[in-house]
Amino acid sequence: MNKSDSFFIRASITGLTGGIFGQTSIDLGAYVDALGKSVLRLRNIAVSYNFGGNFSDPNVALATTEARGHFQLTTQSQTASVSSTNKSVISSGQINATNTTASANAYDFFSDNLDIAPQMWTNGYLVGVEQIYLGGQAVNFSTPLDIEIVLECTVETLSQSAAMALALSQQ
Numbered sequence: 001m002n003k004s005d006s007f008f009i010r011a012s013i014t015g016l017t018g019g020i021f022g023q024t025s026i027d028l029g030a031y032v033d034a035l036g037k038s039v040l041r042l043r044n045i046a047v048s049y050n051f052g053g054n055f056s057d058p059n060v061a062l063a064t065t066e067a068r069g070h071f072q073l074t075t076q077s078q079t080a081s082v083s084s085t086n087k088s089v090i091s092s093g094q095i096n097a098t099n100t101t102a103s104a105n106a107y108d109f110f111s112d113n114l115d116i117a118p119q120m121w122t123n124g125y126l127v128g129v130e131q132i133y134l135g136g137q138a139v140n141f142s143t144p145l146d147i148e149i150v151l152e153c154t155v156e157t158l159s160q161s162a163a164m165a166l167a168l169s170q171q
Helices: 160-169
Strands: 007-016 022-027 038-051 065-074 089-099 109-116 125-127 131-139 145-157
Touching: 007 022, 007 131, 038 065, 038 089, 038 109, 065 145, 089 125, 131 145
Parallel strands: none
Antiparallel strands: 007 145, 022 131, 038 125, 038 145, 065 089, 065 131, 089 109
16 A cells, blocks of 8 residues: 555534534545545544634533534535444544533533544544535534534555445445
């Protein structure tokens, strides 16, 4: 397998609010060509949660409310969030904020985590499709949530049969 040096792909999904699922596509056609035996290996993913476009602290809208947001990176387009057992899931994660105070727009607990990420696997995650999808949703934040990701990638060459099998398994 020939490997390239690492490079980075950036993507974002903006304005998530009200529990409505949103999604954007990420074009990998310049790197992936199943018939030409070229595949993308995701080595690492970094996620940033941005509120209101200015990296401000998250605000939980109401007193005694829990706010949450999550993202998923998939090899297939989705209309709603899917389970991590879905074969199209590459990565997923979430944030949670809880406001147990009597004041609006405050929080006393905040956490974020990656449920699944390429860096958790020994050799990253191979992608054999020309589009991947960043989706997510958020609820109970007083400002819209933007989810921004940076993917560390390499391009590799596989045998034609292995590349085709990989591409078909991720459709």
